[in-house]
Amino acid sequence: MERDIMKQLVNWKESADRKPLLLTGVRQCGKTYVCKQFGEQYFEDVAYFYFEGNKGLASIFEYDFDVERIIDELGSIIRGKEIIPGKTLVIFDEIQSCPNAITSLKYFCENKPELHIVCAGSLLGVSIKRDNISFPVGKVDRLQMYPLSFAEFLRADGGEAIYEGVQKYGIDRELPELYTGKLEKALKYYYIVGGMPEVVSKWVETHSFEKVEKLQENILQDYSSDFAKHAPKTDIPKLGWIWESIPKQLAKDNNKFVFSHVKEGKRSSELEDALEWLIDAGLVYKLELVSHPELPLSFCSDATFFKIYLSDVGLLRKKSGVSYRTILEDSDLYKNFKGAFTENFVLTELVKQKIHPYFWRSGNTAELDFLFEYEDKIIPVEAKAEIHTRAKSYSQYCKKYSPQIGFKFSMKNVGNHMVESTTTYSVPLYLIWLVKKYIDNRG
Numbered sequence: 001m002e003r004d005i006m007k008q009l010v011n012w013k014e015s016a017d018r019k020p021l022l023l024t025g026v027r028q029c030g031k032t033y034v035c036k037q038f039g040e041q042y043f044e045d046v047a048y049f050y051f052e053g054n055k056g057l058a059s060i061f062e063y064d065f066d067v068e069r070i071i072d073e074l075g076s077i078i079r080g081k082e083i084i085p086g087k088t089l090v091i092f093d094e095i096q097s098c099p100n101a102i103t104s105l106k107y108f109c110e111n112k113p114e115l116h117i118v119c120a121g122s123l124l125g126v127s128i129k130r131d132n133i134s135f136p137v138g139k140v141d142r143l144q145m146y147p148l149s150f151a152e153f154l155r156a157d158g159g160e161a162i163y164e165g166v167q168k169y170g171i172d173r174e175l176p177e178l179y180t181g182k183l184e185k186a187l188k189y190y191y192i193v194g195g196m197p198e199v200v201s202k203w204v205e206t207h208s209f210e211k212v213e214k215l216q217e218n219i220l221q222d223y224s225s226d227f228a229k230h231a232p233k234t235d236i237p238k239l240g241w242i243w244e245s246i247p248k249q250l251a252k253d254n255n256k257f258v259f260s261h262v263k264e265g266k267r268s269s270e271l272e273d274a275l276e277w278l279i280d281a282g283l284v285y286k287l288e289l290v291s292h293p294e295l296p297l298s299f300c301s302d303a304t305f306f307k308i309y310l311s312d313v314g315l316l317r318k319k320s321g322v323s324y325r326t327i328l329e330d331s332d333l334y335k336n337f338k339g340a341f342t343e344n345f346v347l348t349e350l351v352k353q354k355i356h357p358y359f360w361r362s363g364n365t366a367e368l369d370f371l372f373e374y375e376d377k378i379i380p381v382e383a384k385a386e387i388h389t390r391a392k393s394y395s396q397y398c399k400k401y402s403p404q405i406g407f408k409f410s411m412k413n414v415g416n417h418m419v420e421s422t423t424t425y426s427v428p429l430y431l432i433w434l435v436k437k438y439i440d441n442r443g
Contacts (some may be wrong), residue, residue, distance in 0.1 A: 001156045001197060001204075003030065005145055009038045012141060013116060020105040020117040022095075025145035026282035026311050027122040027226065028219055030197035032093055034145065035118050039089035043116070047083050049074065051101060052094040061100035065107040071115070085114040092119040096127035099134070106136035123230055126280045147195030147312045149352045150345075151433040154186050157204055162186075166431065171438050174413045175428075183430040184411070191345065192324045194314015209324045216318040223283060231277055238274035241266070246284065246308055247320040250340040257308045275308070285309045285347055290358040290371055293401065297358050297373050307359065309344045316344055335385075342385040342429065343369055346409055349432040357381070362400075366393035374439050377404060380422075383429075384410035398422040405439065 012021055023031050039046035049057055060073050074090075075083040083090060095101050101119075108117055119140075127133060148156065155163050162182050169175060175183075192212065193203045199215045202208070227239040241263045249257055259268040278284045289305040290297055310316040317327065322341075326334050334341075350357050350372065360368040360380070370381035380403055382394040387410060398406060398420040405423045415426040425438050 001030075001148070001152065001200065003034050004149070004152060005034060005143065006038060008143055009034070009118075010042060012143070013042060018113065018116070019109045019139060019141045020119065021141045021143060022105075022124070023118060023120045023143050023145055024124050024282070025122065026147070027223065028196055028198060029145050029147050029282075031120040031122070031145050033197065035089075035091045035093070035120055038118070039091065043089040044087040045081070045084065046089050046091065047074065047079055047081070048091045048093065049078065050093045051097040053097070058098040058100070061098060061104055065100075065104050067104070067107050067112045067115075070104065071112070083115075085112065085116075088116070090115060090117045092117065094121060095119040096121040096124045096133075099127075103134045103136060106139040109136065109139040123226070123281055126230060126277060146348070146352045148197060148200055149195065149349060149433055150187065150190050150430060153190050153193070153195060153200055154183075154430075156200055157186065157189065159186055167434075169414075171425070171434070171441055172414065172416055174415060180413060180428070183428070187430045188327050188330075191313055191317060191327050191341070194312040194317070195348075196312055196314065199314060212314075213318060213324070216315055220315060220319055226281070230281075231274075235274045235277060238263075238266075238271050239277060242271060242275055242278060243283075246310060247316065249308065250316075250344065251320075251337045253336075255307055255340055255343075257306055283311055285311060285351060287347060287370075288358050290360050291362070293360060293371060293378050295373060295376070295378065297371065297378065298356075301358055309347050311348065313341065313345045313348060316341065338385045343383055345429065346370065346381070346383045346432060350435070353433070353436060355435075360397060362393075362396065366396045368393050368397050374436075377439070379403060379439065380406040382406075382408045384408065387411045394424075395419055398424075407435065407438070 012018055023035065025031055036046060036048065051057055057078060060070055071083050075081060092101055105119070108115060151163060159182065162179060166175065166179060192209065193199055196219055199212055202215055203212050224240065224243065227236050231239055245262045249255060249261060259266060259271050262271055279286055287307045287309065288301040288303055290300045291302065292300055294300050320337065322334055322337070347357060350370065355372050357370040357372040360371045368380055369383045372379055380394060380397050382391040391408060394406065394408065402421050405425065406419065408424060408426050409429050409432060410426070411428060412426050413428060417424055427435065427438065
């Protein structure tokens with residue numbers, strides 16, 4: 001599968017001021033696969049080292065941080081083959097299992113910058129807090145990886161021609177049925193399958209919903225097992241309560257996350273650390289409230305008023321118990337949850353484009369699904385699950401703040417119109433991956 005992050009890895013390789021690279025992301029989003037593929041395509045040799053449960057490997061980093069000694073022992077003793085800077089890509093996988101290896105990156109940066117090192121870590125944020133790891137601040141480059149976006153899924157599932165064809169159309173031009181029909185069908189499949197690479201691979205191979213669901217169930221069970229393996233013992237039951245409550249909280253009309261709804265009698269002070277663990281692990285995303293939008297939005301957000309979404313829509317569907325048939329048949333029986341499900345999809349698509357969204361609320365009179373900043377702009381977004389795009393809250397926001405541009409994401413075809421003084425783009429849900437193209441077109 002072609003992953004968009006490969007271009008960023010190539011840019012890192014060719015950068016003159018390159019540092020050891022830390023590739024983070026939720027477990028099973030494809031970090032190891034991409035690192036190995038990157039090495040095979042762009043280097044003469046790949047030296048792969050896996051730290052979890054490997055005490056012999058970890059012991060190399062216990063004596064000192066002499067990088068020449070470390071490189072020599074990694075090559076001659078561990079792999080039996082010399083590591084050559086400029087020709088060998090060194091991969092440290094699950095590096096969070098060896099705190100000293102993380103610390104050593106500072107010395108590799110300072111004393112061996114010509115060596116290409118990529119480190120993968122799934123629970124690095126969790127481990128640094130838990131184990132008080134000495135992190136080499138300023139001595140590493142960082143990239144965040146996510147499950148496959150819809151565009152990546154489309155290409156993987158044989159939609160390369162559709163993907164390429166869409167980009168030849170002007171951003172204001174409606175797409176013909178030749179494209180919309182196939183894209184709508186692909187989006188339904190993405191809602192069912194999601195973006196976890198193993199699941200997508202099985203779908204592409206078999207197009208079996210049953211095999212997809214079996215893998216999704218395994219991943220969800222693996223995540224739950226991680227709670228017991230990596231979280232503080234006192235937080236393990238709390239993590240389970242929060243994890244199970246997320247679909248239910250999303251299904252509410254007001255899908256604000258409420259701690260008292262997690263477990264009767266439990267207060268926020270008792271559950272906040274557990275929720276932060278899930279965020280650090282990349283399993284969930286936190287969407288904070290902004291009532292008075294100004295740049296930067298992070299200064300205006302209310303960290304105590306927020307919504308919680310899952311990092312993958314396929315896993316959300318499976319965890320919520322929504323049958324794949326319900327998605328395929330577009331059943332009215334889940335129309336209430338469909339709105340929240342669509343919001344979750346939109347959020348993950350924006351996050352994968354390095355967009356950090358918030359949501360806006362004006363008292364009890366209006367609520368805008370998303371709000372994000374891009375360069376010098378604050379951009380409002382309304383998300384709808386169907387073709388109908390009438391949005392009272394969006395209009396109120398535009399009237400009050402007069403943004404230059406905004407978006408309505410729905411199943412409606414491409415187009416634009418004015419809402420108050422705001423140029424508003426109608427963008428189909430399956431084209432959210434082009435959102436920056438729309439913004440940049442306005443200058």
